[in-house]
Amino acid sequence: MSLAAEVTETFEQLRETVAALHGELTRYELVIWTAGNISARVPGQDLMVIKPSGVAYDDLSAATMVVTDLHGNLVQGELAPSSDTAAHAYVYRHMPEVGGVVHTHSTYATAWAARGEPIPCVLTMIADEFGGEIPVGPFALIGDDSIGRGIVETLKWSRSPAVLMRNHGPFTIGRTARDAVKAAVMVEDVARTVHKSYQLGTPEPLSEQDVDRLYARYQNVYGQQGEK
Amino acid sequence: MSLAAEVTETFEQLRETVAALHGELTRYELVIWTAGNISARVPGQDLMVIKPSGVAYDDLSAATMVVTDLHGNLVQGELAPSSDTAAHAYVYRHMPEVGGVVHTHSTYATAWAARGEPIPCVLTMIADEFGGEIPVGPFALIGDDSIGRGIVETLKWSRSPAVLMRNHGPFTIGRTARDAVKAAVMVEDVARTVHKSYQLGTPEPLSEQDVDRLYARYQNVYGQQGEK
Amino acid sequence: MSLAAEVTETFEQLRETVAALHGELTRYELVIWTAGNISARVPGQDLMVIKPSGVAYDDLSAATMVVTDLHGNLVQGELAPSSDTAAHAYVYRHMPEVGGVVHTHSTYATAWAARGEPIPCVLTMIADEFGGEIPVGPFALIGDDSIGRGIVETLKWSRSPAVLMRNHGPFTIGRTARDAVKAAVMVEDVARTVHKSYQLGTPEPLSEQDVDRLYARYQNVYGQQGEK
Amino acid sequence: MSLAAEVTETFEQLRETVAALHGELTRYELVIWTAGNISARVPGQDLMVIKPSGVAYDDLSAATMVVTDLHGNLVQGELAPSSDTAAHAYVYRHMPEVGGVVHTHSTYATAWAARGEPIPCVLTMIADEFGGEIPVGPFALIGDDSIGRGIVETLKWSRSPAVLMRNHGPFTIGRTARDAVKAAVMVEDVARTVHKSYQLGTPEPLSEQDVDRLYARYQNVYGQQGEK
Numbered sequence: 001m002s003l004a005a006e007v008t009e010t011f012e013q014l015r016e017t018v019a020a021l022h023g024e025l026t027r028y029e030l031v032i033w034t035a036g037n038i039s040a041r042v043p044g045q046d047l048m049v050i051k052p053s054g055v056a057y058d059d060l061s062a063a064t065m066v067v068t069d070l071h072g073n074l075v076q077g078e079l080a081p082s083s084d085t086a087a088h089a090y091v092y093r094h095m096p097e098v099g100g101v102v103h104t105h106s107t108y109a110t111a112w113a114a115r116g117e118p119i120p121c122v123l124t125m126i127a128d129e130f131g132g133e134i135p136v137g138p139f140a141l142i143g144d145d146s147i148g149r150g151i152v153e154t155l156k157w158s159r160s161p162a163v164l165m166r167n168h169g170p171f172t173i174g175r176t177a178r179d180a181v182k183a184a185v186m187v188e189d190v191a192r193t194v195h196k197s198y199q200l201g202t203p204e205p206l207s208e209q210d211v212d213r214l215y216a217r218y219q220n221v222y223g224q225q226g227e228k
Numbered sequence: 229m230s231l232a233a234e235v236t237e238t239f240e241q242l243r244e245t246v247a248a249l250h251g252e253l254t255r256y257e258l259v260i261w262t263a264g265n266i267s268a269r270v271p272g273q274d275l276m277v278i279k280p281s282g283v284a285y286d287d288l289s290a291a292t293m294v295v296t297d298l299h300g301n302l303v304q305g306e307l308a309p310s311s312d313t314a315a316h317a318y319v320y321r322h323m324p325e326v327g328g329v330v331h332t333h334s335t336y337a338t339a340w341a342a343r344g345e346p347i348p349c350v351l352t353m354i355a356d357e358f359g360g361e362i363p364v365g366p367f368a369l370i371g372d373d374s375i376g377r378g379i380v381e382t383l384k385w386s387r388s389p390a391v392l393m394r395n396h397g398p399f400t401i402g403r404t405a406r407d408a409v410k411a412a413v414m415v416e417d418v419a420r421t422v423h424k425s426y427q428l429g430t431p432e433p434l435s436e437q438d439v440d441r442l443y444a445r446y447q448n449v450y451g452q453q454g455e456k
Numbered sequence: 457m458s459l460a461a462e463v464t465e466t467f468e469q470l471r472e473t474v475a476a477l478h479g480e481l482t483r484y485e486l487v488i489w490t491a492g493n494i495s496a497r498v499p500g501q502d503l504m505v506i507k508p509s510g511v512a513y514d515d516l517s518a519a520t521m522v523v524t525d526l527h528g529n530l531v532q533g534e535l536a537p538s539s540d541t542a543a544h545a546y547v548y549r550h551m552p553e554v555g556g557v558v559h560t561h562s563t564y565a566t567a568w569a570a571r572g573e574p575i576p577c578v579l580t581m582i583a584d585e586f587g588g589e590i591p592v593g594p595f596a597l598i599g600d601d602s603i604g605r606g607i608v609e610t611l612k613w614s615r616s617p618a619v620l621m622r623n624h625g626p627f628t629i630g631r632t633a634r635d636a637v638k639a640a641v642m643v644e645d646v647a648r649t650v651h652k653s654y655q656l657g658t659p660e661p662l663s664e665q666d667v668d669r670l671y672a673r674y675q676n677v678y679g680q681q682g683e684k
Numbered sequence: 685m686s687l688a689a690e691v692t693e694t695f696e697q698l699r700e701t702v703a704a705l706h707g708e709l710t711r712y713e714l715v716i717w718t719a720g721n722i723s724a725r726v727p728g729q730d731l732m733v734i735k736p737s738g739v740a741y742d743d744l745s746a747a748t749m750v751v752t753d754l755h756g757n758l759v760q761g762e763l764a765p766s767s768d769t770a771a772h773a774y775v776y777r778h779m780p781e782v783g784g785v786v787h788t789h790s791t792y793a794t795a796w797a798a799r800g801e802p803i804p805c806v807l808t809m810i811a812d813e814f815g816g817e818i819p820v821g822p823f824a825l826i827g828d829d830s831i832g833r834g835i836v837e838t839l840k841w842s843r844s845p846a847v848l849m850r851n852h853g854p855f856t857i858g859r860t861a862r863d864a865v866k867a868a869v870m871v872e873d874v875a876r877t878v879h880k881s882y883q884l885g886t887p888e889p890l891s892e893q894d895v896d897r898l899y900a901r902y903q904n905v906y907g908q909q910g911e912k
Contacts, residue, residue: 028716032256032417033410034451035353054451083450105353107417111424114350114431122798124826124852125719125789141441142352167434168352182717189716189791196795198428200882203798206851213825222767223718223738260484260645261638262679263581282679308680333581333645339652342578342659369669370580395662396580426656488712488873489866490907491809510907536908561809563873567880570806570887597897598808623890624808654884 011049011076014040015062018049021181026057028185030106037082040177041092041099046070048092052079083142090148091173095156100177102184105169108191112136113164119187119194122203126194127211128218129186131159139166147171159215162187239277239304242268243290246277249409254285256413258334265310268405269320269327274298276320280307311370318376319401323384328405330412333397336419340364341392347415347422350431354418355439356446359387362415367394375399387443390415467505467532470496471518474505477637482513484641486562493538496633497548497555502526504548508535539598546604547629551612556633558640561625564647568592569620575643575650578659582650583667584674585642587615595622603627615671618643695733695760698724699746702733705865710741712869714790721766724861725776725783730754732776736763767826774832775857779840784861786868789853792875796820797848803871803878806887810878811895812902813870815843823850831855843899846871 018040025031025038034057039050049065066077070093072085082088088101112119112134119134121127126134137154140146151171154163161183162172170187174180197203206214246268253259253266262285267278277293294305298321300313310316316329340347340362347362349355354362365382368374379399382391389411390400398415402408425431434442474496481487481494490513495506505521522533526549528541538544544557568575568590575590577583582590593610596602607627610619617639618628626643630636653659662670702724709715709722718741723734733749750761754777756769766772772785796803796818803818805811810818821838824830835855838847845867846856854871858864881887890898 032413052452080452105351105417105421107421108424110351110353110421111428111431114422114425115429116432117429122851123789123794125794141438143441143445167350167432185716189789193789193791193794194798195424195428196792196879197798200795200879201799201801203795204800204851210825213827217827224736224764260641280680311677333579333649335645335649336652338579338581338649339656339659342650342653343657344660345657369666371669371673395578395660423652423656488869508908539905561807561873561877563877564880566807566809566877567884567887570878570881571885572888573885597894599897599901623806623888651880651884 011042011067012062014042014049015065015067018051018177019060019062019065021177022051022057022060024181024185025102025104028188030104030184030188031057032105036102036104037084037088038102038177038181039082039085039088039092039100042067043099047075048088050085050088051082052077053081053083055079084147086142086145087147087151087171090145091151091171094148094152095173097175098173098180100174100180102172102174102177102180103169104184104188106184106188106191108195109162109164109170109187110168111195112191113169114167116166118164119191120203120205121211122194122197122205123190124206124214125186126190127206127214128222129183130162130190131215131219132211134160134162134164134187134190137163137165137171139168239270239295240290242270242277243293243295246279246405247288247290247293249405250279250285250288252409252413253330253332256416258332258412258416259285260333264330264332265312265316266330266405266409267310267313267316267320267328270295271327275303276316278313278316279310280305281309281311283307312375314371314373315375315379315399318373319379319399322376322380323401325403326401326408328402328408330400330402330405330408331397332412332416334412334416334419336423337390337392337398337415338396339423340419341397342395344394346392347419348431348433349439350422350425350433351418352434352442353414354422355434355442356450357411357414358390358418359443359447360439362388362390362392362418365391365393365399367396467498467523468518470498470505471521471523474507474633475516475518475521477633478507478513478516480637480641481558481560484644486560486640486644487513488561492558492560493540493544494558494633494637495538495541495544495548495556498523499555503531504544506541506544507538508533509537509539511535540603542599542601543603543607543627546601547607547627550604550608551629553631554629554636556630556636558628558630558633558636559625560640560644562640562644562647564651565618565620565626565643566624567651568647569625570623572622574620575647576659576661577667578650578653578661579646580662580670581642582646583662583670585639586618586646587671587675588667590616590618590620590643590646593619593621593627595624695726695751696746698726698733699749699751702735702861703744703746703749705861706735706741706744708865708869709786709788712872714788714868714872715741716789720786720788721768721772722786722861722865723766723769723772723776723784726751727783731759732772734769734772735766736761737765737767739763768831770826770829771831771835771855774829775835775855778832778836779857781859782857782864784858784864786856786858786861786864787853788868788872790868790872790875792879793846793848793854793871794852795879796875797853798851800850802848803875804887804889805895806878806881806889807874808890808898809870810874811890811898813867814846814874815899815903816895818844818846818848818871818874821847821849821855823852 037051067075137150140150172183265279365378400411493507523531593606596606628639721735751759821834824834856867
């Protein structure tokens with residue numbers, strides 16, 4: 001408990017940020033009821049801030065966010081952590097560059113996941129943000145490290161910050177929780193657009209060379225200097 | 229009338245709850261105009277609180293909710309009860325464990341209902357909440373017990389809290405009205421996702437064993453202890 | 457001008473009503489930008505209240521509504537009446553029981569209209585409100601009585617309050633403007649649901665007998681006594 | 685810097701207008717996150733007001749808008765201009781009648797763009813606003829004048845104010861920024877409606893003569909006199 005007391009002040013800002021970011025999931029209609037969750041690594045510590053389990057989006061606030069270690073054990077907070085905590089924790093343990101993880105069941109991304117089909121890179125926007133097709137991860141049951149391992153094994157060798165977990169839904173990662181939320185918003189947007197495009201024909205994929213150019217430019221030039 | 233006077237205080241909270249839950253139907257765009265309705269059993273009494281007929285969602289409040297007995301006779305309230313009251317009442321009479329009933333014409337669930345096709349269990353989220361495919365109920369005309377009987381006969385032997393009434397739309401049940409609303413929100417969400425998935429191919433159903441494991445875990449572990 | 461002065465007070469309430477009803481068109485996303493329009497017959501007079509042309513929905517108010525006679529000539533108001541005024545006026549001249557007319561380009565209803573296909577009666581909700589399939593009207597150019605005549609000739613012998621004007625969009629009528637708006641909301645809703653249902657198979661139409669029973673009941677029993 | 689000081693007052697109104705118009709892009713759900721951008725030519729000067737790069741829609745205001753010359757060089761403002769500035773600038777340099785440019789990745793318009801298919805003129809609304817089918821522009825990489833040139837070469841000889849840039853998304857132009865935003869809203873609306881219509885069959889295109897009549901009327905008669 002003394003650990004929890006010490007970190008309270010340090011964590012306050014991060015709890016605020018993670019709570020507020022959940023508002024982007026509802027704004028873009030990526031989640032319903034209490035489904036979906038966002039976490040952020042606590043910089044420099046083996047801890048993370050994550051959504052509590054089964055709490056309505058209207059009731060989320062900095063105060064209701066919980067802190068766990070990177071094995072999912074509760075460190076701070078009065079509510080049980082998200083039932084997907086083990087998957088988030090596994091990602092943080094195995095991908096040190098990741099500072100944020102997001103999980104949703106957003107409609108179109110989950111529809112691709114249910115078929116086990118990657119989203120092909122047929123839009124400049126996909127090349128920009130995902131650097132190629134958006135990959136599918138294995139089918140994995142909740143309850144142990146299977147989901148986390150599936151995410152890491154799929155994303156470790158990909159430029160994509162999003163993986164479509166088979167018959168389940170998308171997980172996204174980012175340098176920060178905000179970046180991971182952006183990827184969650186964008187994976188649903190491109191999943192929807194590409195779905196619509198295939199309904200009436202076959203869009204042509206971009207060439208690998210064009211994908212590389214677009215990805216390099218977007219990652220290095222887009223946005224304001226010094227932020228992303 | 230003396231009965232109505234007696235129960236006023238006891239019912240006030242339940243009327244408030246049922247009125248507020250209708251806001252979830254509009255939030256998730258499950259209903260238009262005055263269509264759709266929610267009821268709650270009055271615990272320990274052969275009574276239920278239900279939406280009045282043909283009243284706009286903006287005009288619903290605790291005060292406009294009506295109370296009927298479990299044969300649909302008006303006990304309290306100044307407005308006529310929902311035209312679906314007989315179906316709700318039949319469910320409460322024949323399924324004593326049910327505390328809430330919801331009916332909508334939500335787009336995707338109704339589209340499956342119009343074809344008379346169950347929604348296959350191709351997503352972990354369906355296994356979690358519905359414990360298998362979401363079943364279709366018979367075509368039944370409004371006006372007698374046909375709809376209620378169709379709901380009960382379909383759901384009595386199923387783990388699913390939702391039934392797709394043929395050429396009509398979904399009815400959902402729950403331990404509480406809130407649980408039934410959650411099922412109404414989720415049946416539309418998975419009806420939409422599975423629809424989208426089938427549009428471009430054929431998603432693979434989960435194995436029976438995986439469905440059982442997921443269902444058992446979700447019903448027992450998910451959410452905060454002591455609530456659901 | 458003295459006529460305009462006389463009717464000001466009488467019309468104030470109707471202008472308020474028609475202005476407010478336009479909010480239902482945006483709420484249900486039936487219109488974009490300045491497209492779409494609602495009118496109401498002035499009871500007992502050969503006049504109607506209608507939306508001005510090309511005015512944004514945020515800028516509509518009782519004060520901006522205009523009054524015309526039943527040939528579309530401006531009687532009261534400072535703005536030009538809707539470019540669809542001639543069609544509304546024709547309907548009022550030829551269907552004395554009609555008190556309200558609505559026109560939108562709502563997505564799904566217009567998609568059926570572009571193919572020139574009626575919406576089949578495969579849902580109890582369609583039987584309830586439309587009394588059978590929702591018919592298609594002829595292709596007609598704006599600028600004379602063609603559109604109005606197409607509406608009247610299609611609806612005069614139908615129970616449906618909605619007609620899908622070919623390559624154009626839906627027009628709906630009602631005893632009041634509110635009823636016509638309800639029909640506009642419902643035609644889009646069922647156009648969408650039936651569209652979705654056909655995408656993955658073929659829903660079975662209701663029998664004529666069932667349609668008749670449902671229609672009779674809904675028109676006579678539904679809602680609160682004394683209103684509709 | 686003295687130039688920037690001089691123009692501040694003159695530009696204030698235009699910055700306000702351009703900032704506010706971005707609210708229409710979110711209202712009609714044409715954009716997500718920071719994607720999409722609007723610019724306006726500064727009347728009588730070789731300058732334009734444009735959205736800054738990578739800034740969230742909630743954070744846009746008159747003060748955050750930037751001013752560049754018609755080669756994209758920053759003249760006023762503290763943030764880097766939109767990454768699409770070169771395309772906007774090229775359009776203003778080569779189409780003197782254009783006062784506003786809009787770019788989005790709106791879902792349905794982009795789905796047609798990904799297939800490289802023009803949107804056929806099967807609705808009176810398309811004839812009204814676009815004067816015929818909505819054309820496809822070439823695939824072009826960001827970084828030089830390719831996108832701008834593709835827009836101009838496609839639209840210079842067309843009545844359509846919208847072009848679907850291949851594998852990328854729609855660009856629209858107008859006499860004013862507001863007109864270009866209207867075209868962006870309408871291109872998505874008709875892209876969606878025509879998409880839905882083709883999903884269940886084949887809508888019949890309007891005749892060339894009817895398209896011409898509708899276009900002429902809408903451009904000259906619709907709306908209030910003296911504005912558009």
